[in-house]
Amino acid sequence: MNTHQVSPCDDLLLSRYQDGQLDAEEKARVEGHLAECAACRKEIELLAFFSQEVRRRIDMATDEVDFPAIEKAVIVKALRQRRSSIGSAWFSALKVLVPAVAVASVLLFIGYRQFKEPPATAPSAIINSFTGPISSVMIFETPNTHQTILWYNEATDEEREQNAV
Amino acid sequence: MGSKIIQNRIVNDDELVLRLQRGDEWAFQLLVRRYRKKIYAIAFGITLDAEESRDILQEVLLQVYRSIHRFRGDASLSTWLHRITVNRCLNWKRRWARRFKWMHTPLGEDGEDIGDVPASDLPSPETRVADLQTRQQVDKAMRQLPEAARTVFVLREVEGLSYEEIANVTGIKLGTVRSRLFHARKRLKEILQPLVEDDA
Structure with missing residues (x-):
């Protein structure tokens, strides 16, 4: 064989x-x-x-397969994916860009005010003041006639003792 | 403009890849048309399930569309596509689902195996019955092959890949390809030969 x-x-x-x-x-x-x-x-x-x-x-x-129908479905899905990926890229960029622009604007605004309008070095006068056992309030008149209120708490004797330990 | 020029001549796979990487939508359509039957045939050969094979075909094409920019040409486009297809077919979730389905759905009860024969294309009821029987017998025999052996067998018989190409696609050694093919044929012979002899 x-x-x-x-x-x-x-x-x-x-x-x-x-x-x-x-x-x-x-x-x-x-x-x-x-x-x-x-x-x-x-x-x-x-x-x-x-x-x-x-x-x-x-x-x-x-x-037995309807290939043209599958082709159509695939191409539609592919294009949708592409658009959504472009959209999500824009969205990702915006997520960084918007806060960055906002922070930059605030910094620019503060810087501008620092250069152009230096803050008043001291209030012109104390309009009123209230002194209490726990907190006190003082109202100043600033050079541009704006009023500034300061409210401060004073620690009680008991708290002072605790902080000191 | 570029798309109009490309339609009038044969585009090889290398050029097709370049055009796909540039985002040419027509090139994607060309890729789909060029490979859809091959991908489906491999998927069906491995899964023996029409619905699952359609899903796999879509998934493979969409994966190619998404990741074509990462394709570096280390292997050919067709090898890459075959690899993606085989990986999708042998995805562990799919394997388990398939195993479960085959255990609970005997041949001929899922409608896909028997009920969808196009009536008008077939010459006679006898031929249809013979075809159905052949389908059932072949499906039954293929289902009994181990998945790894079936995959290698399908790549060889359906796609006509060489042993080296099969080794590239599946990531196994040449000797393993050889032995899996041999065992697949041996098993098919064990299952189908008695049926052939009965018919004679």
């Missing part, structure tokens, strides 16, 4: 032969063997038949 030097009726070799994965020497040996071995010829035919049936089964399944 077998004429080649490899193991007789080698199924693994036949499998590789079927796939065209043998070198020239191996191929010649298998073909020499096949010429004499009816069982291996049948084996090759069977393997080819099963492969063909599997391919046919998959072709049948593929023929």
Whole structure:
């Protein structure tokens, strides 16, 4: 049954032969063997038949698919993803940009006021003041006639003692 | 403008990748048309489920669209696509769901395996019945193959990939490809041969 030097009726070799994965020497040996071995010829035919049936089964399944509809759906989803990714990039940029602009504006405003309108060094006068056991209030009149109220708490004797410990 | 020029000639995969990376929408459409059947065939061969294969096809194409800018060309575009497809098919959640479904849905009861034969394209009721039987037998045999062996078998038989290409796609050694193919065929023979002999 077998004429080649490899193991007789080698199924693994036949499998590789079927796939065209043998070198020239191996191929010649298998073909020499096949010429004499009816069982291996049948084996090759069977393997080819099963492969063909599997391919046919998959072709049948593929023929039933509405590919244009899938293509349309995929392209719509892809474009939507792209738009949303562009949108989210803008949104991410805005999340940094808006607070940065706000902080910069406040700093500029404060800086401008520091240069252009130096704050009054001292209030012109105390308009009124109230002194209590817990807190006190003082009302100043500033140079631009704005009134400033200071309200400060004084720690009680008991608290002072506790803080000192 | 570029898109109009590209439509009138054959675009190879390298150029297709460049155009995709530049955000050419027409190139994406070309990619979809070029690979949709191949991706679906691999997915169906592995999952044996039409609905799941349609989902996988969409997921693979969208993943390519999202990550094409990261494609560096270390492997060919088709190898990359095959790899993504196989990974999607063998995703552990899908594997478990499939196993569960196959355990609880005998062949022919899910409608997808039997009920969707297009009536008008087939010549006779006898042929339809024969086709249904073939489908059932092949599905049953394929389901009995271990997933790893089925994957290698499908890449070889459906896509015609070489052993080296299969090793690249699946990340296994050449010798493993060889032995998995051999065992897949051996198992298919064990399952299908008695049916063939019965018919004779």
